[in-house]
Structures are given as structure tokens and as C-alpha cells.
Amino acid sequence: MSILINGIGVSSGIAIGEAYVYSREQKVVREYKIPVAQQEQEIRRFKAALAQAHEQLHEIKNKIAADTPPDILAFIDTHLLMLEDPTFDDGTIANIKKYSRNAEWALQLQSKRLVKIFNEMEDPYLRTRKDDVLHVVRRIQRCLADTPEHVPDDRELKGRIIIADDLTPADTLMLQHHKIAGFVTEFGGPLSHTAILSKNIGIPAIVGVHHARQLIKNGEMLIIDGEQGMVVNSPDKRSLKQYRALQKAETARKVLLYDLKNVPAVTLDGKAITLHGNIDRPEDIKTLRSFDDTGVGLYRTEMLFIEKNTNPDEDTQFKAYKRALFRLKGKPLTIRTVDLGADKETQETIDQGPMAHNPAMGLRAIRRCMKEPESFIPQLRAILRVAALGPVRMMIPMLTSIEELHQVLYLIERTKQRLHDQKIRFDANLQVGAMIEVPAAALSADAFAKQLDFLSIGTNDLIQYTLALDRIDDEVSYLYNPLNPAVLQLIQLTINAGIKARIPISLCGEMASNPQYTRLLLGMGLEYFSVQANVMLEIKNIINNSSLSKLRGQIKKILEHQSAHKTETLLNQLNQDESEKLKN
Numbered sequence: 001m002s003i004l005i006n007g008i009g010v011s012s013g014i015a016i017g018e019a020y021v022y023s024r025e026q027k028v029v030r031e032y033k034i035p036v037a038q039q040e041q042e043i044r045r046f047k048a049a050l051a052q053a054h055e056q057l058h059e060i061k062n063k064i065a066a067d068t069p070p071d072i073l074a075f076i077d078t079h080l081l082m083l084e085d086p087t088f089d090d091g092t093i094a095n096i097k098k099y100s101r102n103a104e105w106a107l108q109l110q111s112k113r114l115v116k117i118f119n120e121m122e123d124p125y126l127r128t129r130k131d132d133v134l135h136v137v138r139r140i141q142r143c144l145a146d147t148p149e150h151v152p153d154d155r156e157l158k159g160r161i162i163i164a165d166d167l168t169p170a171d172t173l174m175l176q177h178h179k180i181a182g183f184v185t186e187f188g189g190p191l192s193h194t195a196i197l198s199k200n201i202g203i204p205a206i207v208g209v210h211h212a213r214q215l216i217k218n219g220e221m222l223i224i225d226g227e228q229g230m231v232v233n234s235p236d237k238r239s240l241k242q243y244r245a246l247q248k249a250e251t252a253r254k255v256l257l258y259d260l261k262n263v264p265a266v267t268l269d270g271k272a273i274t275l276h277g278n279i280d281r282p283e284d285i286k287t288l289r290s291f292d293d294t295g296v297g298l299y300r301t302e303m304l305f306i307e308k309n310t311n312p313d314e315d316t317q318f319k320a321y322k323r324a325l326f327r328l329k330g331k332p333l334t335i336r337t338v339d340l341g342a343d344k345e346t347q348e349t350i351d352q353g354p355m356a357h358n359p360a361m362g363l364r365a366i367r368r369c370m371k372e373p374e375s376f377i378p379q380l381r382a383i384l385r386v387a388a389l390g391p392v393r394m395m396i397p398m399l400t401s402i403e404e405l406h407q408v409l410y411l412i413e414r415t416k417q418r419l420h421d422q423k424i425r426f427d428a429n430l431q432v433g434a435m436i437e438v439p440a441a442a443l444s445a446d447a448f449a450k451q452l453d454f455l456s457i458g459t460n461d462l463i464q465y466t467l468a469l470d471r472i473d474d475e476v477s478y479l480y481n482p483l484n485p486a487v488l489q490l491i492q493l494t495i496n497a498g499i500k501a502r503i504p505i506s507l508c509g510e511m512a513s514n515p516q517y518t519r520l521l522l523g524m525g526l527e528y529f530s531v532q533a534n535v536m537l538e539i540k541n542i543i544n545n546s547s548l549s550k551l552r553g554q555i556k557k558i559l560e561h562q563s564a565h566k567t568e569t570l571l572n573q574l575n576q577d578e579s580e581k582l583k584n
């Protein structure tokens with residue numbers, strides 16, 4: 001019998017295929033209290049996990065062929081030695097007793113201490129041994145969680161629809177490599193970075209389908225509709241036929257829009273609008289260029305850090321940025337400095353210990369970079385160097401105050417000076433801009449605009465921070481509304497600040513990629529959109545059929561109402577009227 005399950009559609013498109021229920025290694029270490037009377041039992045549990053990890057490594061060593069290179073054998077021996085070292089054992093047991101906490105958490109705390117010690121070592125070789133600590137810790141954690149290690153491959157994943165509790169951006173990239181057809185997760189909001197990534201790479205996706213792993217079995221036939229947020233489990237012949245027809249119609253509609261490929265974005269009354277794309281990796285430029293020969297308004301560099309699982313060095317970054325720039329063949333590239341933290345972590349930072357209680361409000365993006373300038377400077381150097389080769393701009397995420405901006409600008413100047421002293425080629429006039437994605441920054445947009453070359457509005461975070469709702473929490477996603485009057489006022493303030501200072505203002509949050517808001521933003525004075533590649537032509541179609549002078553008056557009137565509901569009704573009406581005209 002077929003069942004219908006609802007969730008939140010985050011990446012449109014229809015996928016039809018068999019389910020693959022995906023059990024991901026648990027990456028967030030749980031923390032809970034252990035009554036004093038049960039501490040001994042918890043210590044026994046920990047010791048059993050240690051013994052199991054030990055046994056596993058011995059088993060691997062015994063299975064290894066006699067001609068295995070000595071360095072691989074030495075690697076296993078090192079892990080065995082670490083497991084036998086009292087530093088793991090005693091330290092973790094002491095943590096269980098001292099904090100009355102579970103073994104997983106106590107081990108994580110101990111591993112954080114050990115990683116710190118290795119990190120502070122002078123000898124670069126010894127510093128790399130921290131990776132061994134992390135591998136050993138991960139093995140013990142798996143034994144504690146009792147999860148067998150299984151890494152699925154192409155054969156198992158190709159064409160399948162993944163059902164998971166939650167996926168990190170790194171998981172999503174790995175799954176894309178295996179050519180999955182779509183995914184459904186139990187948790188995660190519409191603005192999580194995983195959701196945005198799925199849209200960017202064009203995989204239909206639905207999040208917030210609670211208990212999906214109980215409702216859907218491995219191998220069951222599924223249809224997912226990423227637009228409607230709907231999962232059809234074990235569809236009958238009629239539904240399959242209907243959805244296959246819908247898939248075909250959607251493809252045909254997109255083919256029609258291809259007529260707009262490489263046509264300039266210009267309104268009916270002659271105003272040229274900049275329409276750029278958002279990318280996560282240089283490879284995404286291929287997809288972008290399949291829709292339009294245009295530039296990039298947001299390159300989220302953190303994916304490079306996530307894929308490499310650590311901070312890539314200056315040369316690795318330089319090569320990646322150069323690859324992106326060359327693929328754009330002379331079109332502009334806006335590189336955003338790394339925005340790690342919140343829902344974007346590398347395995348290294350996950351392994352280093354429990355997350356902040358409120359990571360979106362914590363050490364994220366530029367805050368984290370300025371706390372660790374030695375890790376940030378290689379990125380600044382790489383961007384300054386690549387900017388000498390073509391039209392590159394640098395964009396800083398999550399700034400909150402002018403003082404913070406000054407510190408960043410000072411660090412950029414110092415980095416330039418050092419490159420100059422070292423006689424390394426760089427762009428001394430690199431354009432620097434800020435993302436306006438915190439209400440404090442939007443309210444200070446005038447001051448930011450005076451000191452920067454451009455601003456870009458990040459509505460994903462601006463909405464999260466203005467409306468006090470976690471963008472990755474599906475429980476509060478019903479509150480996520482770009483039409484909230486407070487949000488619209490902050491956007492308007494920022495656009496006005498840019499117009500006054502005569503600097504470009506773009507909008508690169510998901511709001512720009514939603515055709516429902518294109519006319520609204522044009523009417524508010526936005527002249528630069530940075531969007532997901534797959535909606536680029538649809539947005540261009542609206543721009544090229546809009547009269548700016550007419551829209552300004554209509555939108556001004558709509559915005560007089562201080563109610564999101566009223567604004568939505570009037571905007572829907574306007575969109576509907578205009579779409580009807582387009583059809584005729």
C-alpha cells in the first residue's frame with residue numbers, strides 16, 4: 001500500500017528510486033550525567049570498548065599480507081601503542097569520576113587535551129601525530145556506540161534515495177559523488193547549509209521528515225517531490241505514471257527557459273541588473289555556465305576546508321581560487337572568507353571537543369578567523385595573490401561592528417605589507433566587501449558602506465538572527481519568513497545605504513533565489529542578485545519582463561502594510577497578475 005509522508009521541501013525536482021537507509025557515524029558526542037553509584041559500571045563500559053578497539057586492530061594486523069609496506073604496519077602499531085598508553089585510559093576514567101559524565105564525553109574531553117598538547121609541539125612531524133590520536137579516539141567511540149563500520153559505495157548508492165537522520169555538508173558532497181537521486185532527512189531546516197548545498201548541486205531533497213527511518217525500509221520504491229516536500233512510499237502504477245509525466249513537463253519548461261542563456265538581464269525600461277551565481281566549489285562553475293555565462297557573487301570557501309577536513313594551506317587555497325577564476329573566463333569572482341562554525345564543521349573541529357551550546361551565536365565565521373589569525377592569514381594571502389590574476393573581490397561574513405571591521409581591514413593591510421616585503425605578486429587594490437547578515441550590521445549599513453567597496457545581504461542569517469530562530473531547526477521553520485516587516489526594513493536600510501554611498505549592494509541569501517521575491521526586491525531597489533544556478537534563467541525571465549518604474553510604486557504600496565500576512569497576499573496577487581501577462 002502506498003503512503004504519503006510530508007516534510008519540508010528544500011531542493012525542488014522529482015526523484016524516483018529505491019530507498020537507501022543511511023546510518024552515518026555519530027559525529028556529535030552525547031553528554032549526559034552518570035549517578036555516582038554507576039560510575040564503576042561506566043568505567044567498565046569504557047574499558048570494554050578499549051579492549052574491543054584493541055582486538056579490532058590486532059585482527060587487522062593479522063589479516064595484513066606479509067609484504068605490506070613497513071610504514072603501514074608501523075601505523076597500526078602506533079595505534080596499538082596509543083591504546084595501551086595510560087594517558088588515554090587514566091585520563092578518561094578520571095574525567096568520568098570528576099565530572100560524573102558518560103564515557104563518550106569523558107573520552108572526548110581527554111582527546112581534546114591530547115590534541116592540544118600535540119598541536120603545541122615544536123616538531124612539525126610530532127604535530128601531525130595528533131591525527132593518530134583522533135583516529136584512535138574515533139575507533140573507541142565507535143566501539144562505545146557499538147556501530148559497525150560500513151562505508152557504502154557506488155554500487156549501493158547510485159540512483160538511490162537516501163534516508164538519513166541528518167546529513168552534514170560533507171556527507172552530502174560524498175553522496176553526490178556516488179550519484180544519488182535525492183535525499184530525505186529526519187531533521188534539518190530549509191536554510192541549513194546542507195539544504196542550500198543540495199539545491200546548488202541539483203539534488204531533490206526533503207528535510208524534517210520525522211521518523212523517516214522507521215517509516216521507510218531499505219529497498220522500498222519512493223517518489224520524492226522536492227518542491228512540495230512530499231514523499232510517496234511504495235507508489236502504485238498510477239502515481240508513478242503521473243510523477244514521470246511531471247518530471248518530463250518540468251524538463252520541458254526548463255528547456256524553454258534556455259532561450260535566455262547568455263542574454264543580458266535588463267528590465268523592460270532598460271535597467272541592467274547584475275545576475276551572478278552562488279558556488280561552493282570551483283567545479284560548480286561548470287553547472288553555472290551551463291545556465292549562463294556569468295560571474296560568481298558568492299563563493300563559499302568553507303567547502304574546501306570541509307572536504308580537506310582541516311585548514312588547507314595557502315598554496316592549496318591559491319590553486320582552488322585560481323581554478324575558479326580561470327573557469328569563469330574573465331567574469332568576476334567574489335570569494336567569501338571562510339565561514340566555519342554552526343552547522344559547518346570540519347571533522348578536525350568536531351573531534352576537538354563538544355560544540356558551543358549555541359553555535360550559531362558563537363565562534364563562527366569572521367569571529368573564528370580573527371581568533372586564529374595564523375589559520376586565517378593563509379586565506380587572505382591566497383585571495384590577495386589570486387586577485388592579481390583577474391577580477392576577484394573578497395567578502396567578509398558575519399561582521400557585527402565597525403570595530404570588528406577595522407580589525408579585519410588592519411589584518412588585510414598587514415598581510416599586503418608582508419607580501420610586498422616578500423616580493424610576492426598580489427592585488428594592492430583588492431576590493432573588499434562585507435556580508436550584511438546580522439541585524440546590528442544592517443542597522444550600521446551606512447557606516448559599513450562608507451568604508452567598503454561593496455555589501456552583500458545574507459538573508460539566510462539575517463532572518464535567523466532577526467527573528468531569533470535557528471535556521472537548521474525544522475521545529476521552528478514555520479516562523480522563517482522573509483516577508484516579516486522587520487526583515488524587510490533591514491534589507492531596505494542596507495539597499496538605501498549602498499545607493500547613498502554609491503557602492504554595489506547584492507543579495508546572495510536564498511531569498512534572491514526564490515522567484516516569488518524577485519519583483520519585491522527589484523521594487524525595493526536591488527540591482528544585483530546572486531542566485532543558485534538552477535533558478536538563474538527563471539529569475540532572469542522575471543527581470544526581463546518587469547518594468548522597474550512601475551514595480552517601485554507597486555512595491556512601495558505593498559510595504560506600507562506592517563503585516564507579513566498582508567504583504568504575502570498582495571505580493572502573491574502581483575506575481576500572479578504578472579505571470580498571467582507573461583503567458584498571454
Ligand code: PEP
Binds near residue numbers: 196339458459460508
Ligand atoms: C546568508 O546567510 O544568507 C548567506 C548567503 O550565507 P550562508 O548561507 O553561507 O550563511
Ligand code: MG
Binds near residue numbers: 437460461
Ligand atoms: Mg550567512
